[in-house]
Amino acid sequence: MIDLNNLGRYRENNRIEAKKALGGLPHSIWETYSAFANTLGGLILLGVEEHEDKSLHAIGLPEPERLVRAFWEKVRDPNLASASILSVNDVTVEEANGKSVVVINVPRAERSRRPVYVDGDPRNTYRRNGEGDYRCTQEERQAMLRDASAATQDLRVLEELDAAALRAESVRAYRRRLDGIHPGHEWAELEDEAFLRALGALGVGSDGKLRPTAAGLLMFGGARDIMRVYPQYLLDYREESGGRETDRLRSDSGDWSGNVFDFCFLAYDRLCRRAPLKTRGTAGGTETPVHRAMREALANSLVNADYCGRGGLSVVKRRRELIVSNPGVFRIELAAAKSGGLSDPRNGALSEMFHRLDIGRGAGSGIPSIFRVWRDQGWPEPAITQSFEPERTTLTLRLSASGDYDAEDAGERDTAATEAVKRQLIIDYLTDHACATTAEIADYVELRPSVVQDCLGELTLEQIVIAEGESRSRTYRLKA
Numbered sequence: 001m002i003d004l005n006n007l008g009r010y011r012e013n014n015r016i017e018a019k020k021a022l023g024g025l026p027h028s029i030w031e032t033y034s035a036f037a038n039t040l041g042g043l044i045l046l047g048v049e050e051h052e053d054k055s056l057h058a059i060g061l062p063e064p065e066r067l068v069r070a071f072w073e074k075v076r077d078p079n080l081a082s083a084s085i086l087s088v089n090d091v092t093v094e095e096a097n098g099k100s101v102v103v104i105n106v107p108r109a110e111r112s113r114r115p116v117y118v119d120g121d122p123r124n125t126y127r128r129n130g131e132g133d134y135r136c137t138q139e140e141r142q143a144m145l146r147d148a149s150a151a152t153q154d155l156r157v158l159e160e161l162d163a164a165a166l167r168a169e170s171v172r173a174y175r176r177r178l179d180g181i182h183p184g185h186e187w188a189e190l191e192d193e194a195f196l197r198a199l200g201a202l203g204v205g206s207d208g209k210l211r212p213t214a215a216g217l218l219m220f221g222g223a224r225d226i227m228r229v230y231p232q233y234l235l236d237y238r239e240e241s242g243g244r245e246t247d248r249l250r251s252d253s254g255d256w257s258g259n260v261f262d263f264c265f266l267a268y269d270r271l272c273r274r275a276p277l278k279t280r281g282t283a284g285g286t287e288t289p290v291h292r293a294m295r296e297a298l299a300n301s302l303v304n305a306d307y308c309g310r311g312g313l314s315v316v317k318r319r320r321e322l323i324v325s326n327p328g329v330f331r332i333e334l335a336a337a338k339s340g341g342l343s344d345p346r347n348g349a350l351s352e353m354f355h356r357l358d359i360g361r362g363a364g365s366g367i368p369s370i371f372r373v374w375r376d377q378g379w380p381e382p383a384i385t386q387s388f389e390p391e392r393t394t395l396t397l398r399l400s401a402s403g404d405y406d407a408e409d410a411g412e413r414d415t416a417a418t419e420a421v422k423r424q425l426i427i428d429y430l431t432d433h434a435c436a437t438t439a440e441i442a443d444y445v446e447l448r449p450s451v452v453q454d455c456l457g458e459l460t461l462e463q464i465v466i467a468e469g470e471s472r473s474r475t476y477r478l479k480a
Contacts, residue, residue, distance in 0.1 A: 031133045111147045
């Protein structure tokens with residue numbers, strides 16, 4: 001909740017929208033309602049105006065209770081708003097410097113209720129960015145509809161493929177790992193076909209024949225067949241040193257299967273060989289908690305990726321940094337993902353296949369375990385950013401304490417942040433702060449002020465951020 005008695009400190013941004021509302025409820029309120037519900041939530045302030053300097057000020061409402069009644073009447077009308085997601089405590093009349101304002105706290109809608117649209121037309125679906133509300137594309141609406149389904153999408157039987165689409169080499173490798181971890185397990189004596197049915201990798205098609213499920217194809221198929229079903233599919237691992245690429249593994253290279261299972265372990269083997277071994281509480285040469293946490297990060301990204309989304313899944317390893325990025329945002333609140341105990345993977349069947357190899361076992365255990373290992377090492381807290389247009393989640397893991405970086409590390413670290421997390425980190429900070437200096441932002445994102453200055457320059461040119469003031473006194477805020 002913002003400090004209403006100090007409204008002048010705030011600006012409209014991706015979590016705050018102000019409207020005078022002296023003539024009643026403006027129709028644009030519903031676009032903002034839809035946008036907040038479909039993005040990350042936010043506050044709508046009625047009886048508040050924006051001055052020329054973009055600061056907010058209460059003007060007061062003569063009959064705020066009348067506006068509240070009108071709002072409740074309209075938000076419950078399905079012809080106006082497709083879903084009413086508010087509780088009675090989300091709409092209140094408050095005092096701001098002695099003037100009455102209405103505060104509407106719009107939460108992020110549960111995935112089963114998204115997309116939230118207005119005027120009875122799904123095409124009137126909105127989202128929020130730093131510049132205000134924008135109408136969603138058909139691609140974005142379809143992504144929300146896929147996530148709204150109660151059934152996990154990766155158990156869908158693929159009628160256009162037959163069982164031969166699952167590569168025998170990958171299936172054998174999976175079974176060897178499973179037998180080594182759980183000798184004598186319940187499926188150990190099954191033939192491959194029966195094993196794959198029990199695992200959820202094969203299902204019965206409408207013609208009565210065995211067909212791959214989406215999870216089975218992703219886990220054990222070949223890249224060419226996977227791309228028939230998921231045209232945007234791409235898994236990309238690369239290593240960089242001194243700004244140069246030193247290793248690359250791409251699912252479309254044609255020199256390996258290109259599936260999720262093989263990618264996970266090929267990438268993990270590279271990380272184990274090249275990531276630091278001497279971490280706290282371990283002996284050199286053995287698998288460390290850091291390695292296990294990196295494997296969790298890989299698997300978490302693979303099971304939460306939206307393989308219909310753009311951009312593909314990317315893993316970038318630098319000397320002291322690992323960045324894992326996938327299409328799609330978390331289907332639960334980010335705070336819940338960090339705290340654990342709650343899990344809602346986008347690809348539930350794929351997740352279960354990894355669980356059987358003791359990867360990501362336990363509801364919501366993956367992300368908290370990564371944060372715990374990094375805390376035990378005394379390293380900077382992992383950074384998770386979510387962006388829209390298109391949807392994307394990025395996890396940045398710094399593999400050393402801040403003071404351990406040398407000049408080469410610092411350069412790579414700055415490049416990584418510029419490429420992967422700068423925009424969302426700065427936008428998140430300016431969402432919670434009306435304005436800030438370069439030094440304040442640099443302290444928050446743990447980067448050199450010169451790098452942050454370059455990032456802010458880019459955001460300013462793109463008209464996402466506004467610069468105010470001159471030289472050392474310059475501050476930055478999100479553009480309304």
